Amino acid sequence: MLSLSGFEKKYPSGFEVVIPQLDLPQGIHLILGGNGSGKSTLLKALAGIHPANGRVELNGVSLFDQPLEYRRKIGFAPAEPTFPEFLNLHDLIAFVAKAKQASVAEISELKAVFEVEDFLSFPIGGYSSGMLKKSALLLAFMGQPELIILDEPFTTIDAQTQAQLVRLICQRAKEGTGFLTTSHQSGPIELLPLTSVLHMRSGKLATHE
Template sequence: MLSISKFEKKYPSGFEVVIPQLDLPMGIHLLMGGNGSGKSTLLKALAGIHPAKGTIQLEGISLEKQPIEYRKKIGYAEAEPNFPEFLSISDLIEVVAKAKAATLEEIEDLTYRFGTNSFANYPIGGYSSGMLKKTALVLAFLGNPKWIILDEPFTTIDIETQEQLIRLIQEKSSAGTGFLITSHQPRTLEIIQLTSILRMKNGKIEQHG
């Protein structure tokens, strides 16, 4: 279970994300909301990228008290990935795989599924938006994380890759991995058995189902 308690993230503009309590059991959870509603802020905090007040725990492991162990169990892909332009996806995979103890078999499977082998050694500065998204997705699934957070994962990738991603989400979910996904294309997820739908507005969250 992914648990959030007394969560607060405030900005100088006055905008704030406040979540008193949210408990997400293993499953596939869809987070919906308009631009500027606070979705990405929440996801980055859960991924351990943005600091925030409150308690975040995954299966009893605290982000604050056990940050390394917590981050090893989390996979995350941004809506608009940004990586150092002089590196290649092979370089990034090498770093992340070492940190998360990913196997060679796992790397080969993910790079095949997302079709990244054809540009594996090219500098990221020359990647298209679709290539960047595929790179982020490969990294998010590396190391068999217990929870995977995907921010608008279906944008900029082709239909074949979308279908591969849906199959992979289904497989990992069946094996016990939890997912929190944002999407402005909810129809893409209709074939997936969602555990819950969360709606975010003005920094507040509601849970349905």
């Protein structure tokens, strides 16, 4: 499903993430690693946010040769989401729905899952960290993406939302959606049927099925 070859992301500081070859089938894949190991850097590059070198393909679609088509297949929720403070979640949903061709039924379902109705019309500048995370997660699932990338998805959200998110990930995985995630929250992660666990240290990956 997701294939990397000769992947390199380098910074002027000298830190780099280098992955010679990685092939991940459809499933739920977890990346573990300490702070500064390169996890978020890798996820942002795979989401098409940070530039990188090498080959990245999702189901045969290249991030570098077909960037628009690739990004339509991706859902991404960062660890610490930020949005323009003058917008509200209703505005963001409308924007992403148009880009990802999300259906009204799907949007209604996701609103219910993440329980966002009470703050849909509030300016984002007044959102709590939990409200921001719920918003980012909802947007990541919109449009039936083939791969959903979730960086620390269980932080800042309450236990009930964590349980809802676990159920949603399991449901979408059964329907054929792939997941690539990081997490320091061991409880929720233990409820997921993981396909593989990848360990990142100093920008290098080791895979354990």
